[in-house]
Amino acid sequence: MDEGTIEDALAARVRSAVSDGRLPPGTKLPEELLAEQWSVNRARIRTVLQRLSFEDLVELKRNRGAFIATPGIKEARDVFEARRVIERVTTEIVTRTILTPQLNALKARLDDRERTFLHGNRQQAIASISAFHRSLAALAHNESLAQALERLILRSALILGLYGTADTFARASAHYGTLLDEIERGESIVAARTMERCLFTLEKGLDLRPDAPRDVDLARVIGQVA
Amino acid sequence: MDEGTIEDALAARVRSAVSDGRLPPGTKLPEELLAEQWSVNRARIRTVLQRLSFEDLVELKRNRGAFIATPGIKEARDVFEARRVIERVTTEIVTRTILTPQLNALKARLDDRERTFLHGNRQQAIASISAFHRSLAALAHNESLAQALERLILRSALILGLYGTADTFARASAHYGTLLDEIERGESIVAARTMERCLFTLEKGLDLRPDAPRDVDLARVIGQVA
DNA sequence: GAGGCAATTATTGTCAACAATCGATATTGA
DNA sequence: TCAATATCGATTGTTGACAATAATTGCCTC
Structure with missing residues (x-):
């Protein structure tokens, strides 16, 4: 396997989706969904989420899961x-x-x-x-x-x-x-x-009122190639 | 279990040991040794090492293990x-x-x-x-x-x-x-x-010649409480 | 009908066994 | 003796099952 960089790719995918707003703050990222969308093991998803949480891009709540961060x-x-x-x-x-x-x-x-x-x-x-x-x-x-x-x-x-x-x-x-x-x-x-x-x-120029939370078709967003 | 912060504690321990030089650059950190020294599962060690590698404090070499980073x-x-x-x-x-x-x-x-x-x-x-x-x-x-x-x-x-x-x-x-x-x-x-x-x-004041690699009693260093 | 309580369920956290990989060592041939 | 190579051992990577947890739902009481 030429893996070892596959986690990078997945993390990059999330970053990109966050960057252009496809994944708005507060969106939950269930491990299993990501796992099957990307056809990898849950352990690997876990690694990716961990990394993203280190970057403060997602918030990891114990026993609750991973959410796109919502900065105050x-x-x-x-x-x-x-x-x-x-x-x-x-x-x-x-x-x-x-x-x-x-x-x-x-x-x-x-x-x-x-x-x-x-x-x-x-x-x-x-x-x-x-x-x-x-x-x-x-x-x-x-x-x-x-x-x-x-x-x-x-x-x-x-x-x-x-x-x-x-x-x-x-x-x-x-x-x-x-x-x-x-x-x-x-x-x-x-x-x-x-x-x-x-x-x-x-x-x-920031306006302090947050957007109304949008609904996201997570599977679609995550599934996208880029 | 009040865990959930135990990984933080372990990571902090490594950081501290690096900070004051008990763990010199290049030192290998075998998962199993850490696991038994801290009496936790290897999976948790893995998480800790992963986190430290995000911080560029340890270098993760695929199929080789984790080493304290050696900055150039x-x-x-x-x-x-x-x-x-x-x-x-x-x-x-x-x-x-x-x-x-x-x-x-x-x-x-x-x-x-x-x-x-x-x-x-x-x-x-x-x-x-x-x-x-x-x-x-x-x-x-x-x-x-x-x-x-x-x-x-x-x-x-x-x-x-x-x-x-x-x-x-x-x-x-x-x-x-x-x-x-x-x-x-x-x-x-x-x-x-x-x-x-x-x-x-x-x-x-930096002198570019690296120290001769020291030998480290890893078990002892890792085992120390603080 | 509303509020609180308890069982349920979906999701994450933990673990141990198994597979894959790399480096080292020993062996063989020139 | 040296070099190339094959085998071996130690260590990491992977996987699936199981346990723990928190939200949710439905139910019962008031």
Whole structure:
């Protein structure tokens, strides 16, 4: 068996589903259902859930099961403060070290983002914003920072899905163009501040009323290949 | 059974043993040995090891077993860079918000640290430094930052144990007194810079030659209560 | 009819036996 | 003597059955 990476694949599948809102907060993830949907043993599901709970993406309640986490307000504040701290620096590093092809790749991603935006799908917007920040951070070439940020980005996706309003993204969106321009011009300090402001905008745009819990066809969502 | 927290306890035990160097990098952790030492089922050991591997404290090699992680040089650099980023900010926050009793607690801890220092035990010095940074960060009241930092501190303990020289700690030590003074005077920016410099000192003091692998009486180390 | 209590059920937690895998050792041939 | 190889042993990975637990449902009493 070439397994050993199969757990990674399954965890990634859940992450992706959370990222784009197919699995809203509070959704229960029964072991047996996942097991049969993915045709693996329950023990392996257990491992996956364990890992996801370590990432604070799912909450493991003893004898109750696994649920997609539901971050509270205070947690939301913390997460965005932490992101500002980390992304300020990564932005600075990236501005000083980025090469042209990488910059162009970022620009392309930004275009994607704006296209998605016009399309109006909120969950896609969240996923797209996440991807942009991820890509930017990766260019700082620091595994520790990237790893710490990855968790925060995932939590943010949950938070934005829960509390994000339609124009939360619209307002934040305005910053991205500016950011890339400043990066291109090598103005590292200014770019870092723009990134910070962008994250501030996202945070300020949060609406504290949670969505009404949606019903989810779990089997379908889980069963999807990607 | 009031279990459900027993895995936490076991994981904590390993962390502690790593923190103060009783379990040096590369040490193999056989499931069965741990299981009988702690009189629990192997499945539970498996869970614990899994969790520790998420924290990058142990490396899980397929069909080979679990080993205490052995961070490389590049990783060491990354970790300290990340710590500077995070601790600069936490220091700043703490300086602006700390209350007198908390400050006194920190001072007491610092005294502890210096006493340990004179005592000359290197592993205790590492554990003590870790504890100090942890306490400081906790005062920033941001779970996300604290959590991210916790991992970095643990990795640092491994790294310092591997590459730290005798006077690595002596040099870094000089900063702590200054740091607390500046915090007391409320000079947040200056304090943040001092913290940064302290971490720089620690990093610069690393000696890249790893220790000769020590032999460890695993059963004894694992069996210890705390 | 409402509230509380008890049996039921669905789900997770635990366990021990079995299978698969890797490394080491011993053996054989040149 | 050295190298390549096959066998062996120790350790981990896997599986299914069983136990424990908490929510749910139905029932009984008030």
